[in-house]
Amino acid sequence: MISRTSPSKIVLLIIDGLGGLPHPETGKTELESAKKPNLNRIARDSLCGLIDPVSPGITPGSAPGHLAIFGYDPVQYHIGRGVLEALGIDLELKPHDIAARGNFCTVDDKGIITHRRAGRISTDRNTVLCRLLSNITVEGAEISVLPVKEHRFVLILRGEGLSPELGDSDPQQIGQAPKKIEALSPQAQKTADIANEFVSRARNLLQGKTPANMVLLRGFSRRPHIPSISEIYKLKPAAIATYPMYRGLARLAGMKVLPGGESITDQLNGLHRHYAKYDFFFIHYKSTDARGEDGDFPAKVQAIEELDEALPGLLSLDPDVLIITGDHSTPATLAMHSWHPVPFMLKSKWCRPDDVTEFSERACLAGGMGRFPATEIMPLAMANALKLDKFGA
Amino acid sequence: MISRTSPSKIVLLIIDGLGGLPHPETGKTELESAKKPNLNRIARDSLCGLIDPVSPGITPGSAPGHLAIFGYDPVQYHIGRGVLEALGIDLELKPHDIAARGNFCTVDDKGIITHRRAGRISTDRNTVLCRLLSNITVEGAEISVLPVKEHRFVLILRGEGLSPELGDSDPQQIGQAPKKIEALSPQAQKTADIANEFVSRARNLLQGKTPANMVLLRGFSRRPHIPSISEIYKLKPAAIATYPMYRGLARLAGMKVLPGGESITDQLNGLHRHYAKYDFFFIHYKSTDARGEDGDFPAKVQAIEELDEALPGLLSLDPDVLIITGDHSTPATLAMHSWHPVPFMLKSKWCRPDDVTEFSERACLAGGMGRFPATEIMPLAMANALKLDKFGA
Numbered sequence: 001m002i003s004r005t006s007p008s009k010i011v012l013l014i015i016d017g018l019g020g021l022p023h024p025e026t027g028k029t030e031l032e033s034a035k036k037p038n039l040n041r042i043a044r045d046s047l048c049g050l051i052d053p054v055s056p057g058i059t060p061g062s063a064p065g066h067l068a069i070f071g072y073d074p075v076q077y078h079i080g081r082g083v084l085e086a087l088g089i090d091l092e093l094k095p096h097d098i099a100a101r102g103n104f105c106t107v108d109d110k111g112i113i114t115h116r117r118a119g120r121i122s123t124d125r126n127t128v129l130c131r132l133l134s135n136i137t138v139e140g141a142e143i144s145v146l147p148v149k150e151h152r153f154v155l156i157l158r159g160e161g162l163s164p165e166l167g168d169s170d171p172q173q174i175g176q177a178p179k180k181i182e183a184l185s186p187q188a189q190k191t192a193d194i195a196n197e198f199v200s201r202a203r204n205l206l207q208g209k210t211p212a213n214m215v216l217l218r219g220f221s222r223r224p225h226i227p228s229i230s231e232i233y234k235l236k237p238a239a240i241a242t243y244p245m246y247r248g249l250a251r252l253a254g255m256k257v258l259p260g261g262e263s264i265t266d267q268l269n270g271l272h273r274h275y276a277k278y279d280f281f282f283i284h285y286k287s288t289d290a291r292g293e294d295g296d297f298p299a300k301v302q303a304i305e306e307l308d309e310a311l312p313g314l315l316s317l318d319p320d321v322l323i324i325t326g327d328h329s330t331p332a333t334l335a336m337h338s339w340h341p342v343p344f345m346l347k348s349k350w351c352r353p354d355d356v357t358e359f360s361e362r363a364c365l366a367g368g369m370g371r372f373p374a375t376e377i378m379p380l381a382m383a384n385a386l387k388l389d390k391f392g393a
Numbered sequence: 394m395i396s397r398t399s400p401s402k403i404v405l406l407i408i409d410g411l412g413g414l415p416h417p418e419t420g421k422t423e424l425e426s427a428k429k430p431n432l433n434r435i436a437r438d439s440l441c442g443l444i445d446p447v448s449p450g451i452t453p454g455s456a457p458g459h460l461a462i463f464g465y466d467p468v469q470y471h472i473g474r475g476v477l478e479a480l481g482i483d484l485e486l487k488p489h490d491i492a493a494r495g496n497f498c499t500v501d502d503k504g505i506i507t508h509r510r511a512g513r514i515s516t517d518r519n520t521v522l523c524r525l526l527s528n529i530t531v532e533g534a535e536i537s538v539l540p541v542k543e544h545r546f547v548l549i550l551r552g553e554g555l556s557p558e559l560g561d562s563d564p565q566q567i568g569q570a571p572k573k574i575e576a577l578s579p580q581a582q583k584t585a586d587i588a589n590e591f592v593s594r595a596r597n598l599l600q601g602k603t604p605a606n607m608v609l610l611r612g613f614s615r616r617p618h619i620p621s622i623s624e625i626y627k628l629k630p631a632a633i634a635t636y637p638m639y640r641g642l643a644r645l646a647g648m649k650v651l652p653g654g655e656s657i658t659d660q661l662n663g664l665h666r667h668y669a670k671y672d673f674f675f676i677h678y679k680s681t682d683a684r685g686e687d688g689d690f691p692a693k694v695q696a697i698e699e700l701d702e703a704l705p706g707l708l709s710l711d712p713d714v715l716i717i718t719g720d721h722s723t724p725a726t727l728a729m730h731s732w733h734p735v736p737f738m739l740k741s742k743w744c745r746p747d748d749v750t751e752f753s754e755r756a757c758l759a760g761g762m763g764r765f766p767a768t769e770i771m772p773l774a775m776a777n778a779l780k781l782d783k784f785g786a
Contacts, residue, residue: 057772059782061783061784
């Protein structure tokens with residue numbers, strides 16, 4: 001490896017769902033509409049561009065979007081639905097734990113699914129039912145059932161010789177019975193038997209608890225082995241994120257998860273407190289994505305403006321390398337993640353600035369990086385931090 | 394796969410040989426010289442860019458140029474010369490048929506080639522001679538000899554246990570004797586023997602038929618297995634092309650070939666008639682390439698203008714995704730296919746438009762896609778048609 005340690009510091013700010021689409025009336029995107037003097041000032045001194053998190057046309061989930069920026073091929077390092085759900089409740093999975101995403105659902109007298117989300121029962125009710133299901137014991141695995149939100153839960157199977165190569169019980173539509181969980185390889189048969197036994201006991205325990213009288217399981221998976229950022233880049237990495245799923249993704253990549261706080265100001269205060277102890281910081285800003293998913297254009301604009309106002313708290317540290325980008329686009333007009341490339345900028349003493357004077361989708365297109373794969377960000381960050389040796393003689 | 398079906402429609406218009414080079418006097422390319430108000434208006438609302446059909450510097454034949462746009466790696470899916478010639482006469486090859494491109498040629502008393510194209514005999518004469526050669530029977534294969542144009546024909550060998558791994562008999566130069574066809578692998582020996590026997594019998598039958606007194610064979614090949622567009626993208630694809638070779642390429646990719654008509658207006662009328670029944674349409678416009686190959690700059694400009702005038706017939710359908718590009722460049726100044734990247738635009742409700750206001754080589758360079766591989770077009774088309782699910786959790 002050509003990485004080397006040095007005192008320089010890298011700060012990576014991921015603005016979730018940053019990219020957008022033009023408002024039909026103004027023709028301007030959320031980022032183009034926002035007042036953002038700080039972001040624009042940084043852009044003037046930065047190397048700018050647009051990233052493709054996975055590849056053109058592909059809409060990334062949160063996991064591939066982040067892993068790509070952290071330098072991992074998002075197609076090679078696949079995070080299963082069960083593992084992601086576990087990360088989302090700050091659960092530290094052991095390497096051999098099998099996690100599945102669970103739904104409480106409603107079935108009729110004949111066992112046919114009539115509601116896949118049990119009418120979205122309350123999280124309190126969910127918690128009570130998960131406690132009930134946690135009493136289930138099946139030989140061969142230690143079983144945990146942990147509530148998430150509304151109808152969602154995580155099932156964890158822990159034990160020797162288990163395998164995640166299992167099909168779903170969730171047919172993903174109503175009008176059918178839950179499927180029997182199938183072993184997708186011979187060595188997964190034991191785990192399939194355990195999972196099916198769990199479902200059968202759960203059905204019995206939930207009888208009469210309508211609307212939550214049955215469970216659906218999908219996305220059986222195990223934490224992938226990901227070489228840590230310290231191994232690859234010889235960095236001491238830390239993460240400051242308010243949402244559990246992003247803390248979980250950071251933990252997967254080997255980052256130390258620092259206390260997050262509630263607001264971006266809290267997060268930046270945390271950065272100041274821990275600045276001396278680490279040399280790589282991932283800061284996650286969530287509101288932009290949430291407002292985009294709501295389809296609320298003005299609220300997403302406001303979320304960008306709030307971030308911009310907080311930025312002096314970051315700039316005062318004058319990190320050697322500052323990167324600001326997003327994990328994917330979440331245009332308010334689409335109200336969902338999208339495939340559009342995401343604005344990117346990197347400021348360092350050693351970047352070669354371009355003519356971009358505004359941080360926006362259109363302006364970054366003319367930036368020095370042009371359009372490029374997100375997996376190229378980490379080598380670029382390392383180079384600008386003077387933490388990479390020459391390649392070859 | 395993350396493709397899903399939906400009612401949205403994709404129209405892909407390929408303007409053959411679209412890209413050009415500046416005229417020495419005006420400094421403007423064919424596309425820049427043409428009056429094309431409709432193409433320019435579409436460009437204003439589109440995501441623009443420049444495609445590399447294969448890779449920078451590589452001049453594509455028609456097959457790789459089209460396959461790349463259809464989403465297939467043109468290096469992996471190689472179409473042999475023989476197969477291409479068969480596609481060019483609307484021949485439906487069976488999966489195991491072996492096709493070779495044939496030339497009638499002239500040899501002297503000693504069997505040395507004096508003219509590789511037999512003085513370009515007429516197509517009528519070719520047809521008579523092919524009928525003569527079709528009488529040849531060799532044990533082990535059913536033989537068909539089909540006229541193409543002037544001195545060109547297709548040889549088809551059909552039978553059990555045949556192999557296309559054969560060398561050429563055509564030395565591609567005069568002053569030599571035709572080569573013996575060699576088996577390039579042990580299992581091709583039987584086929585080599587059959588092919589050599591065919592050549593020997595053809596020589597006998599053609600004695601005295603000077604200038605067409607011998608045949609040359611090259612490009613023995615078999616139809617490659619290409620997963621169909623319906624398999625990969627869950628689309629119902631159709632093609633409207635006036636030239637047989639493009640209909641053949643569309644058929645290879647699993648498209649339904651619709652009646653073409655003579656002019657682009659006929660083709661667009663066909664599109665209207667069949668619009669309800671398919672959700673992906675490939676329309677092929679040939680004249681631009683033909684005029685470029687002629688080296689006729691003004692005629693290529695005029696071909697572009699004719700297309701532009703016909704476009705309202707396409708725009709009236711308001712397809713959910715409209716893509717306009719070319720399979721390669723054919724600059725009139727070069728009078729041949731070239732390696733230059735090709736203008737591209739994609740219009741949809743969900744594309745992120747850029748600042749491009751003209752459809753031309755120079756203008757598209759500043760487009761939102763920049764320069765990109767043609768194989769990325771299909772995922773982009775699918776995304777804009779909202780026919781792709783999110784990748785990863």
